Amino acid sequence: MDCKLYVSTCHICNRYKKPLKRAKAELGRYHSxxxxxxxxxxxxxxLPVTQQNNKYVLVIIDQFTKWLECCPLPNQNAEVVAKALMDSTISRFGCPMELHTDQGKNVDGRVIRQLCDLLEVSKTRTSAYHPASNGQVERYNRIITQLIRCFLKKNQNRWDIHLQQLAGAIRATENRQTGFTPNFMVFGREVNQPIDLVLGQIKERFPDQDICKYVQSLRNSLKDAHDIARDNLKSAQKRQKQDYDLNLNFRKYCVGDIVLKLDTARKVGISPKLKAPWKGPYVVIEVKSPALLKIKDRKREEVVHHDRLKLCIDREIPLWLQRLRNDILGRAENKLERDTNMELEDLYLDILFSGENQNTQNGLNPLSESLTDDLDNNDPFLVSDSLTNNYNNEQIIIKDLHSLIDIPSDLDATLAYDLSQNSLLPNSDDINRDTDKLDNGSKQGQVGRRKRQMPSYLHDYVQ
Structure with missing residues (x-):
């Protein structure tokens, strides 16, 4: 057992050995x-440079309708990407409510964010080195690559000539998640193809009818198609989550945990097969969600996905990391205490200023009544709140001193304090106690009233 513990806490082994089973969090579900x-x-x-000097493809996909736009680009500068996005999608279909990309500066930099701010579009992005967070468009990247490879065969430098026709073929294909083609989801009808002229299906799609009736039928068909697609998408996401969550390797991290991060970045001159797969250590400073955590090292902070982390169990922790962890835990405790106090203050104020439940019999306001229900008034360590008086004109005790301060263990609990008079009263047992006889036969007089100053730790709790 000692040998296993020694090996598992080895600094070198934890960074240079790959895990037998990768971390895997639950699949999140979100759909428009x-x-x-x-x-x-x-x-x-x-891709290979074409005669039109195109080298990249900007892929844009609508999450609900699965509508696809492919724009060949000569480079991937942010200005070129922003113009292609505006010309191909926004100018035709209007401004979306949300734009989701990875963390590349050409799609998540200042230019794209300024465009989103101008058009009132919410900009979101994936976590670093986790393309599954943008799996909707990553799946279509594979489909587009397959079509180009099958269509071109050996003429690889002509991929941009028929790119729009390939995108049109994808839009005319029924999606297995929605149950409809993207064309029908957007237009409410299928677009005309050459095969439709041969089969004579155009007249069936456009029957002779009044314009108003046609518009109404088109609107109804779109509404029905969207309702069915929502149900199909919901079922497909549920099925996907069930399949994905079969082999989970999930670990719940908390603020203050020391972790290592999977390092998948490649550097020039360093072989990725021989470098350390883990980097760190880091401290978890915030848990944004079960799958997203904010970590920090000496210099910077970053948000990392759960699947790229593992718990650091090194025997020796650097001094700077210990200080950073203690500082983070201290701030977290202070924040929790402030939030708790604010919630209690809001609760007390709501009870205090609600005049509907006042007890008119004994003169207690709702706050005092609610706080004195479960307290024992005979407890000597109870502090008066001075909000109201009882029928004997004595202050109602509403707070337990043990919950406010730390009572010394050697404090004499047989003495009760008269807080209103700032004096010490003997216990009733001491007052009624009979005089004791000394060994020499003499009698000791009755114990008189003793005067003693109130302890200093009670001054802050007494009016």
Missing amino acids: GVPFERIHLDILGP
Whole structure:
């Protein structure tokens, strides 16, 4: 057992050995409910340079309708990406409510964020080195690559010539999650294809009817299609989550935990097969969600996905890390205490200023009544609140001194303090106690009243 513990806490082994089973958090579920509510954006490439000097593909996908836009680009600068986004999607279908990308500066930098601020679009991004957070567009990147590879065969430098036709074929294909084609989800009908002329299906799609009736039927068909698609998407997401969550390796992290981060970045001159797969240590400073955690080292803070972390169990912890951890835990405790006090103050104020439940019999206000229900008035360590008096004109005790301060263990609990007179009263047992006889036969007189100053730790709690 000692050998296993010694090996498991080895500093070198924890950083240079890959895990037998990777961490795996639960699959999150989120989906939009209307067309072009949330769009996903990514850059595909680099690809072979074509005669039009195109090297990259800007892939834009609507999360609800699965509408796809592919824009060939000569480079992936932020200005070029912003113009292509505006011309291909926003100018045609309007402004989305949310734009989701990865953390690349060309799609998450200052230019794109200023464009989103101008158009009142909410900008979101994935966690670093976790492309599954943008899986909607990553899946279509694979489909586009497959179509280009199958269509071009050997002419790889002509991929941009028929790119729009390939995107049109994807839009005319039924999606297995929604149950409809993207064309039908957006337009309420299927677009005309050459095969429709051969089969004579165009007249069936456009029957002779009044314009108003056609518009009404088109609106009804869109509404029905969207309702069915929402149900299909909900079922598909539920099925996906059940399949994904079968083999979970989830660990719940808390603020103050020391962790190591999976280092997947590649550097020039360093072989990725021989470098340490883990980097750290870090301290968890915030838990944004069960799958997203904010960590910090000596220099910087970053948000990391759960699947890229593991708990650090090194025997020796650096001194700077211990100080940082203690500081974070101290601030967390202070914040929790402040939040608790604020909640209690709000609760007390609500009870205090609600005049509906006042007890008119004994003159107690709701705050005093609610706080004195479960207290024992015979307890000597109770402090008066001085909010109200009882029928004997004595202050009602509403707070337990033990919960406010630390009472010394050697304090004489047989003495009760008259807080209003700032004096010490003997216990009733001491007052009624009979005189005791000394060994030499003499009698000791009755114990008189003793005067003693009130302890200093009670001054702050007495009016």
